[in-house]
Amino acid sequence: MIRADLPDLPVRSVLPAVAEALAAHGTAVLVAPPGTGKTTLVPLALATDAGRVVVAEPRRLAARAAAARMAAILGEPVGETVGYAVRGDRKVSARTRIEVVTSGLLVRRVQHDPELPGVSVVLLDECHERHLDADLLLALLLDVRAGLREDLRLLATSATVAAGRLAALLGDAPVLTAEARTYPVTTSYHPPSRGERAESAVARTVHTALSEGDGDVLAFLPGAGEIARTSAALGGLSGVDVLPLHGRLTAARQDEALRPRDRRRVVLATAVAESSLTVPGVRAVVDSGLARVPRVDHRRGLPGLATVRVSSAVAEQRSGRAGREAPGRAYRCWAEHEQATLPAYPEPEIRTAELARFALELACWSTPDGSGLSWWDEPGEGALAAGRALLVTLGATAADGTVTARGRRMAELGLHPRLARALLDGAAEVGARNAAEVVALLDAGGARTDVEAELRRLREGGDEAARRWKAEVRRLSGLVRDDGGRRRPDPALVVALAHPERLARRRAGSAPVYLMAGGTAAELPGGSGLGDVEWLAVAEATRDPGRAHGTIRLAAAADLPLATRAAPNLVSEVDEVGWSGGDVVARRVRRLGAITLTERPLSEPDPAAVRAALLAGLRAEGLGLLRWTQDGTRLRARMAFLHRALGAPWPEVGDEALLSTVDSWLDLSRARRRDDLASIDAGAALRGLLPWPEAARLDELAPDRLEVPSGSHIRVGYDGEQPVLAVKLQETFGWTETPKIADGRVPVLLHLLSPAGRPAAVTADLASFWRTGYAAVRADLRGRYPRHPWPEDPATAAPTRHTTRRR
Numbered sequence: 001m002i003r004a005d006l007p008d009l010p011v012r013s014v015l016p017a018v019a020e021a022l023a024a025h026g027t028a029v030l031v032a033p034p035g036t037g038k039t040t041l042v043p044l045a046l047a048t049d050a051g052r053v054v055v056a057e058p059r060r061l062a063a064r065a066a067a068a069r070m071a072a073i074l075g076e077p078v079g080e081t082v083g084y085a086v087r088g089d090r091k092v093s094a095r096t097r098i099e100v101v102t103s104g105l106l107v108r109r110v111q112h113d114p115e116l117p118g119v120s121v122v123l124l125d126e127c128h129e130r131h132l133d134a135d136l137l138l139a140l141l142l143d144v145r146a147g148l149r150e151d152l153r154l155l156a157t158s159a160t161v162a163a164g165r166l167a168a169l170l171g172d173a174p175v176l177t178a179e180a181r182t183y184p185v186t187t188s189y190h191p192p193s194r195g196e197r198a199e200s201a202v203a204r205t206v207h208t209a210l211s212e213g214d215g216d217v218l219a220f221l222p223g224a225g226e227i228a229r230t231s232a233a234l235g236g237l238s239g240v241d242v243l244p245l246h247g248r249l250t251a252a253r254q255d256e257a258l259r260p261r262d263r264r265r266v267v268l269a270t271a272v273a274e275s276s277l278t279v280p281g282v283r284a285v286v287d288s289g290l291a292r293v294p295r296v297d298h299r300r301g302l303p304g305l306a307t308v309r310v311s312s313a314v315a316e317q318r319s320g321r322a323g324r325e326a327p328g329r330a331y332r333c334w335a336e337h338e339q340a341t342l343p344a345y346p347e348p349e350i351r352t353a354e355l356a357r358f359a360l361e362l363a364c365w366s367t368p369d370g371s372g373l374s375w376w377d378e379p380g381e382g383a384l385a386a387g388r389a390l391l392v393t394l395g396a397t398a399a400d401g402t403v404t405a406r407g408r409r410m411a412e413l414g415l416h417p418r419l420a421r422a423l424l425d426g427a428a429e430v431g432a433r434n435a436a437e438v439v440a441l442l443d444a445g446g447a448r449t450d451v452e453a454e455l456r457r458l459r460e461g462g463d464e465a466a467r468r469w470k471a472e473v474r475r476l477s478g479l480v481r482d483d484g485g486r487r488r489p490d491p492a493l494v495v496a497l498a499h500p501e502r503l504a505r506r507r508a509g510s511a512p513v514y515l516m517a518g519g520t521a522a523e524l525p526g527g528s529g530l531g532d533v534e535w536l537a538v539a540e541a542t543r544d545p546g547r548a549h550g551t552i553r554l555a556a557a558a559d560l561p562l563a564t565r566a567a568p569n570l571v572s573e574v575d576e577v578g579w580s581g582g583d584v585v586a587r588r589v590r591r592l593g594a595i596t597l598t599e600r601p602l603s604e605p606d607p608a609a610v611r612a613a614l615l616a617g618l619r620a621e622g623l624g625l626l627r628w629t630q631d632g633t634r635l636r637a638r639m640a641f642l643h644r645a646l647g648a649p650w651p652e653v654g655d656e657a658l659l660s661t662v663d664s665w666l667d668l669s670r671a672r673r674r675d676d677l678a679s680i681d682a683g684a685a686l687r688g689l690l691p692w693p694e695a696a697r698l699d700e701l702a703p704d705r706l707e708v709p710s711g712s713h714i715r716v717g718y719d720g721e722q723p724v725l726a727v728k729l730q731e732t733f734g735w736t737e738t739p740k741i742a743d744g745r746v747p748v749l750l751h752l753l754s755p756a757g758r759p760a761a762v763t764a765d766l767a768s769f770w771r772t773g774y775a776a777v778r779a780d781l782r783g784r785y786p787r788h789p790w791p792e793d794p795a796t797a798a799p800t801r802h803t804t805r806r807r
Contacts, residue, residue: 006044007073009037011178015045018176022046022121022153026145027170030157032178034317035278035324038157039125040069046155047081047097051120055100058131060086061247061254061272066125067091067100068255069278087414088475089251103133108414110140111364114148121153127166128158128313130348130376132294136361139373142169143365160313160345169374185285185323189336198288199226201333203233205286206266209331210240215283216265220318222290222307224248227268234266245269245279248468271314278324285322287315289334293346294353309334312342348377355379356417359387360396360403364411368401393569394421413479419443422498423480429497430490432482433473438494440472442539449528451491451539451556492556495537496566502538503563503570504555505595513549514538517563517570517593522550533557537566563592575602577609579617583674584610611668614677615659623655625677626666632683637718638702639689644721645742646701649691658686665689701742709734709799716741716748722764726751729760729777730789733797738766752777755785770794 006012011032021028032038039062043053057063067084074081083092084100092099101109103124110116122141127134138156145152156166156173167173190208192201202219209217221227227244234242245257245267257267260280267279271291291314295306310318315332322328332339350358358379362370368388370379391397394417396407403411410420419439426435437455444465446454458469496503501518512524514536522541524530535558543550564571573590586605590597618625628636642650651657658665665688671677690698702723705713710731717724723741729752738747752761752769760777763769774794782790791797 005073006041007037009041010035010180011037011041014176014178015041018042018155019046021174021176022155025171025174026150026152027154027173028156029163029167029170029173029175030155030178031160031163031175032157033159033180033182034320035182036178036180038178039066040073042155042157043082043098043100043123044070044073046121046123048120052096052118053098053121053123054106054116054119055098055123055125056103056106056134056137057100057125058103058129058134059247059272060089060102061245062126063100063102064089064251064254065258067098070098070100088471103131103137104414107133107137107140107361108412110137110144111361111411114140114144116144116149116152119152121155124154124156126159127156128160128345130346130350132349132353132358135348135350135376136358138169139370139375140365142374143372159317165376169376180320182320183323183325183327185319185328185330187319187330187332189332189334189339191335191338192333197229198222198290198333199230200233202226202286202288203230205331205333206230206234209284209286209329210237210264210266213283213329214264215326215328216267216279216281217284217286218267218269218279218282218321219286219288221268221270221288222292223270223305226288226290227270230268237266240264240266242266242268245272247272250464250467279321280325282321282324282328283326284329284331285318286331287318287333289315289332291346294349309342311344311346312339313345315339315342350375350377350379352380353383354387355383356387356390357415359384359391360407360411360417363388363391363397363401363403364408366403368397368403391417394418396421415439415443418498422494423476425497426494427480427482429493430488432477432480434489434491435480435494436473436476437489438491439476439498440469442495442498443472444469445540446554449525449552449554450530451495451537451554453529454554455491490562492537492558493562493566495539495556496558496562499537499539500567500570501593502541503558503567503592503595504536504538504552505592506532506534506536514552515595516541517567517595519594520550521548522552524552524555528552528555530555530557535559535563537562560597567592571597575605575609577602577605577613579613579620582617582621584613584617584672586610586613607669610672614668614671615662617674617677618662619659623658623682625674626680626682626685627678628682632681632686634704634718635683635686638698638704639686641718641723641746642698642702642742645746649694651689651691653686653689661689703741706739706741706748708732710801711799712801722746722749724749724751726753726759728753728755728757728801730755730800732766733789733791733794733799735799736767736770736795738764754781755788 018028018030030038043055047053055066057066063084063086067078067082070082071078079091079093080095082098083096085092085105086102124134124138141154154170156170158166163175167175190205199221202221206217206219221230224246227246231242231244241261241263243257243265245254258279289310290307291310292305293308319330322330362368367373388401392399395404396410396417397403409424410417413420413423415423419442423435423439441454448454458466502516504514504516507513507515513521515521516538536555537558538552538555540554541550541552570593576589577586586602587599588602589599636653639650639653643652666685703716705715706725707713708727708731712731714725714727723746725748738750740747747764749764750766751759754760760781761769761773778790789800
């Protein structure tokens with residue numbers, strides 16, 4: 001029976017069908033646009049004495065607002081029938097029948113007790129937003145239903161009609177639809193001017209929206225920074241209140257933005273106002289067309305946010321906010337032709353986000369690779385592998401992915417595994433309060449380069465950022481045990497516990513460039529306040545495209561003892577033998593990651609390692625490192641010819657082939673350095689590759705010299721693709737056929753030389769040359785060389801090797 005005192009919102013008409021679907025099937029999907037009442041009326045309708053209703057919201061602000069709205073409908077304060085729980089804030093009581101929580105918090109509850117005792121229905125709100133925690137929660141709850149709680153009812157809600165995949169995941173669940181009562185919205189496009197920033201374009205367009213109609217204006221911007229700059233640009237508005245609305249505000253300031261006023265309002269909001277919240281009184285929407293989405297923050301090695309263009313679906317949801325209560329206007333701050341280029345839907349976070357924390361939750365669920373769970377979209381294989389590798393490094397999981405007791409404790413903290421490690425180990429080293437101060441700074445990011453200077457600013461500050469930091473420090477301090485002893489604060493140690501691979505040592509030279517243990521070089525900017533320290537614990541670093549190295553944004557002064565204390569697993573001492581600087585280098589090196597701490601020469605390096613280094617040198621610089629005599633070079637050329645002409649078993653003897661078969665022909669057992677290579681006779685070694693018994697015919701198949709009609713033995717050239725015989729023309733008289741080698745398969749290319757030794761003709765068909773070419777050569781040369789024989793019929797003339805006629 002549906003309560004009669006519920007507001008008459010569009011979703012009310014489908015409430016009986018929702019209850020029937022859940023009773024009959026156990027799961028259902030409710031498609032309802034923003035403003036239909038799905039977040040507030042559905043939980044109130046489903047709340048019975050049989051069990052509690054838990055509503056999972058993607059954001060803390062939405063969770064608090066939904067609980068407040070439902071409590072207001074009942075005429076009760078929050079914490080009675082309706083309560084909420086978010087990170088650091090909870091209002092519930094023994095009388096609470098509906099609890100609104102964030103998706104991440106509910107993941108932790110399911111991990112702690114998968115049976116969810118006392119819970120009859122879980123409502124997964126705003127599933128279309130595809131947040132990472134929400135996708136994980138859905139997978140875990142489906143697993144719970146399959147194995148532990150068949151009676152647990154699941155209702156997934158979405159503001160978009162693309163719910164087919166969601167319904168299939170829920171076991172072919174019935175899909176119910178609530179139609180929104182909306183008013184027409186007129187859309188116009190107001191792109192930024194050339195070089196104009198997004199917040200400037202939004203501020204300009206807000207002025208236009210205020211001048212063209214009545215009612216409040218809701219403007220969408222990507223983040224708190226853009227909201228602050230837009231608010232400053234609108235500071236001169238008369239009779240209009242400019243209010244920010246984002247997740248980093250205090251609860252009181254968030255509530256202020258959601259309350260109607262007698263004066264006109266301009267609410268500057270992030271994506272929290274797209275679908276999870278209702279901002280009353282809005283008649284115009286100004287949309288920057290931008291949103292912040294999760295990406296890996298390489299500066300901090302933590303989950304971060306990137307600014308991207310919104311999808312077409314999100315743009316429509318934002319515009320729809322203007323038509324909730326009356327006809328409205330939507331102002332889009334991009335060119336109209338760009339609308340067609342927007343992606344259809346937002347990219348799911350599970351495909352783009354850093355997955356270390358996600359991987360830890362999977363390990364706690366005893367499925368480190370996520371197999372066996374039903375996913376809306378599978379987690380990215382590479383990102384998940386990277387997250388799992390980090391967990392092993394932090395001691396959160398064993399090598400096989402099994403979660404450790406330390407890993408479970410880290411998961412309970414609700415922080416990224418890096419920060420959880422820093423808080424746990426840091427509390428033991430420097431005390432809970434000191435560790436919490438640094439971890440809270442690392443989580444939020446700093447405005448200064450020097451960690452200690454930034455901590456002093458926050459401790460002494462009274463602005464909102466400082467207040468938020470202090471509240472988070474108090475919360476984090478209460479999560480870990482402190483033995484009460486007073487220990488010296490050491491921010492660098494806590495930073496290094498979170499980012500051991502970013503411990504950095506200054507390179508020699510004038511510029512303050514540091515090499516981090518992970519192998520990246522980064523420069524300390526001027527005015528950092530860190531002076532000329534040798535070691536740093538780096539918390540944040542950026543690297544711009546095209547730059548040789550990165551820039552350090554947040555760091556603390558450290559030293560070698562601290563570095564080895566914070567990152568003992570990165571310390572190694574190994575014997576290194578390799579080819580460097582044109583010779584074999586053998587040394588014992590102690591390193592912290594990529595940073596060399598000490599090194600000394602090795603007097604007796606491992607012979608196998610020396611051989612590998614010599615081979616590396618040969619591959620890098622070529623076989624010219626060996627001693628090649630004229631005979632050795634000719635042997636290699638003759639073997640190469642036979643491989644081309646006859647193929648196997650005659651081997652290929654190019655550099656690549658010889659290096660790949662070096663074990664079969666080159667003895668390096670006595671070589672220790674470059675000079676030893678130069679003493680090895682390559683030709684003698686190469687004979688080891690000659691095939692037997694075919695090698696006995698080497699001189700027959702690829703003769704070193706050929707006898708010509710004059711009786712001379714002329715050397716054959718094998719350097720080119722075809723063997724060449726360079727012989728004086730007079731020595732070939734009487735030779736009617738071109739000689740052939742390689743079992744008669746390959747004719748020798750004859751270079752017929754003048755008496756001066758210059759080529760007079762080149763031919764591979766001697767008979768043809770005598771018939772057609774000789775006469776012209778004879779006419780050209782006999783005038784210049786009258787003392788040499790130039791018979792009219794060379795076929796019958798006597799060959800001679802002499803340079804002049806004998807009398």
